[in-house]
Amino acid sequence: MALHSLAGKPAPSDMLVNIPRLISAYYTTHPDPSNIDEKVSFGTSGHRGSSFNGQFNEDHILAISQSICEYRQQAGIGGPLYLGMDTHALSEAAQTTAVELFAANGVELFIQADMGYAPTPAISHAILTYNNGGNSAKADGVVITPSHNPPNDGGFKYNPPEGGPAPSETTKTIQDRANEILADGLKAVQRLPLNKAMQASNVHAYDFMMPYVNDLANVIDMAAIAQAGLKIGVDPMGGAAIAYWEPIAEKYGLDLTIVNTAVDPTFSFMTVDKDGKIRMDCSSPYAMASLIRLKDEFDIAFGNDPDVDRHGIVTKSAGLLNPNHYLAVAIWYLFQHRPGWPADAAIGKTLVSSSMIDRVADHLGRRLAEVPVGFKYFVDGLVDGSYGFGGEESAGASFLRHNGKVWTTDKDGIILNLLAAEITAVTQRDPGEHYQELEGLFGSPVYQRSDAPASR
Known part of the structure; x- marks a missing residue:
C-alpha cells in the first residue's frame, strides 16, 4: 500500500x-x-x-x-x-x-x-x-x-x-x-x-475510575516510578483515558503532563494515518506523529486509543516502539521482576506476534502459549493465573497482579503504559534500549504487517 x-x-x-x-x-x-x-x-x-x-x-x-x-x-x-x-x-x-x-x-x-x-x-x-x-x-x-x-x-x-x-x-x-x-x-x-x-x-x-486508579499499585510498582522522578508525557488521543491520567498522577505523585486534553468526536487534532484516514491507532507512527515530535521532552511518553485497550510507547532512544518490540521487552522485564507470580505461569502470544517473544520465553525457561488472533483466547489463562501475560501484536495486552492473581482479562493500555515507566524507573533504561539489548542477545527477527480490505 x-x-x-x-x-x-x-x-x-x-x-x-x-x-x-x-x-x-x-x-x-x-x-x-x-x-x-x-x-x-x-x-x-x-x-x-x-x-x-x-x-x-x-x-x-x-x-x-x-x-x-x-x-x-x-x-x-x-x-x-x-x-x-x-x-x-x-x-x-x-x-x-x-x-x-x-x-x-x-x-x-x-x-x-x-x-x-x-x-x-x-x-x-x-x-x-x-x-x-x-x-x-x-x-x-x-x-x-x-x-x-x-x-x-x-x-x-x-x-x-x-x-x-x-x-x-x-x-x-x-x-x-x-x-x-x-x-x-x-x-x-x-x-x-x-x-x-x-x-x-x-x-x-x-x-468506574477511582476503584481502578486506587488498585493500580497492586499491578504496577507505582512507588518506583514516583521515586525515580520520571518526566512522563501522555497523549490520550481524545479517548476515554482523558479523565484517568490526572487522578493517577495525583494519587501516586507522578510528574506527568497530558500533552493533548482535547475531546472532539471529529478527532480534528489527529494526524492522518498511513492510508489517508483519521484513525486513533497508538501503534502507528503517523497517527502518533504529534507525540513522537515531543519525545525528547520526556523520559518516557505514551498514548492510548479511544477505549484505552491499546498502548503506544514513545522513548527517547527509539521513538515509537514497534508493538512487537515492546511486548518482548515487557515479557523480558515482568518475568524477572514479579516474584509473586506462579513459577509455571506461561507467556501468552498470538500466532502473528514476533518470534522474538519465543526466544525470550526460551531464555527465561517459561512455557509459551501460542493462540489464534483474538484476546478472548487469553481470558481463561489470565483468570486462573496459568498465563502471567497475554499480548497481541496489535498493541494490546494485560498481565497479572503482583500477587499472581488476575487484574483484567481484556486489554489494558494504561498498565502497559505505566509498565514502560516502571521499566525505565527500575532499570534506568527505557524500553527502546532494552530491545536493543534483546537484539544483541537473540538477533533481529524480521516482521512485516500487511493490512488489506475484506471483500465482506
Missing part, C-alpha cells in the same frame, strides 16, 4: 466527519435484515460499522441489547451489567439506546456518573472485582467502542463474567438471536424513554 500524501500531517477540515449527519443516520437509517452486510456481525471484538452504511444503527443496538438480556437469563447471569463507552460520536447515541433497553428489561445496570466515558480496562476490572468478591450472582459488561477505528464508526462488545472478550460460541448466540430480532421487526424489544430509564430503580450511576 502506497503511503498517503497526508500521512503524519494534521487532518484537513474537509476530512472531518459531519457529526450531525452521522447521528441522524444512526436513528433514521434502518438496516435491511436480508442484506448480509447490514446484519449484526460479531468479529474478534464485537459488532462494528458506520451509521452511514447501515451497519451501526439504532436497530442494531436494540436487537443486540435485547439479545444480551435474553442470553443473560439463559446463562443465569443475574448480577450487575457494567456499561462503558468511549469518545466516538456513535458511542454516546448507542449508550442512550442501550440504557433505555436494559432499564426496561430489569437489568441491574451500572453506568458512569453523568453518562460519562468508561474505558475497556475499567469495565473488565469492575466485572472481575465484583465477581471475585464472593457475590453469588455474577456481573458482566458491555463496552460501546469501535476501538481505534475512524470517527464515523461505532462498536458494541459484550464481556461475560470472566471479564474479557466473549468466546465465539457466546457471540454467535447473541449475534444469531439479534439477527432474528431484526428480521422480526424488533417486536421482541422492550424499551423505556430515556428520562424514565434514568429514573428506574435498576439503573445506577457509578464511578
Whole structure:
C-alpha cells in the first residue's frame, strides 16, 4: 500500500466527519435484515460499522441489547451489567439506546456518573472485582467502542463474567438471536424513554475510575516510578483515558503532563494515518506523529486509543516502539521482576506476534502459549493465573497482579503504559534500549504487517 500524501500531517477540515449527519443516520437509517452486510456481525471484538452504511444503527443496538438480556437469563447471569463507552460520536447515541433497553428489561445496570466515558480496562476490572468478591450472582459488561477505528464508526462488545472478550460460541448466540430480532421487526424489544430509564430503580450511576486508579499499585510498582522522578508525557488521543491520567498522577505523585486534553468526536487534532484516514491507532507512527515530535521532552511518553485497550510507547532512544518490540521487552522485564507470580505461569502470544517473544520465553525457561488472533483466547489463562501475560501484536495486552492473581482479562493500555515507566524507573533504561539489548542477545527477527480490505 502506497503511503498517503497526508500521512503524519494534521487532518484537513474537509476530512472531518459531519457529526450531525452521522447521528441522524444512526436513528433514521434502518438496516435491511436480508442484506448480509447490514446484519449484526460479531468479529474478534464485537459488532462494528458506520451509521452511514447501515451497519451501526439504532436497530442494531436494540436487537443486540435485547439479545444480551435474553442470553443473560439463559446463562443465569443475574448480577450487575457494567456499561462503558468511549469518545466516538456513535458511542454516546448507542449508550442512550442501550440504557433505555436494559432499564426496561430489569437489568441491574451500572453506568458512569453523568453518562460519562468508561474505558475497556475499567469495565473488565469492575466485572472481575465484583465477581471475585464472593457475590453469588455474577456481573458482566458491555463496552460501546469501535476501538481505534475512524470517527464515523461505532462498536458494541459484550464481556461475560470472566471479564474479557466473549468466546465465539457466546457471540454467535447473541449475534444469531439479534439477527432474528431484526428480521422480526424488533417486536421482541422492550424499551423505556430515556428520562424514565434514568429514573428506574435498576439503573445506577457509578464511578468506574477511582476503584481502578486506587488498585493500580497492586499491578504496577507505582512507588518506583514516583521515586525515580520520571518526566512522563501522555497523549490520550481524545479517548476515554482523558479523565484517568490526572487522578493517577495525583494519587501516586507522578510528574506527568497530558500533552493533548482535547475531546472532539471529529478527532480534528489527529494526524492522518498511513492510508489517508483519521484513525486513533497508538501503534502507528503517523497517527502518533504529534507525540513522537515531543519525545525528547520526556523520559518516557505514551498514548492510548479511544477505549484505552491499546498502548503506544514513545522513548527517547527509539521513538515509537514497534508493538512487537515492546511486548518482548515487557515479557523480558515482568518475568524477572514479579516474584509473586506462579513459577509455571506461561507467556501468552498470538500466532502473528514476533518470534522474538519465543526466544525470550526460551531464555527465561517459561512455557509459551501460542493462540489464534483474538484476546478472548487469553481470558481463561489470565483468570486462573496459568498465563502471567497475554499480548497481541496489535498493541494490546494485560498481565497479572503482583500477587499472581488476575487484574483484567481484556486489554489494558494504561498498565502497559505505566509498565514502560516502571521499566525505565527500575532499570534506568527505557524500553527502546532494552530491545536493543534483546537484539544483541537473540538477533533481529524480521516482521512485516500487511493490512488489506475484506471483500465482506
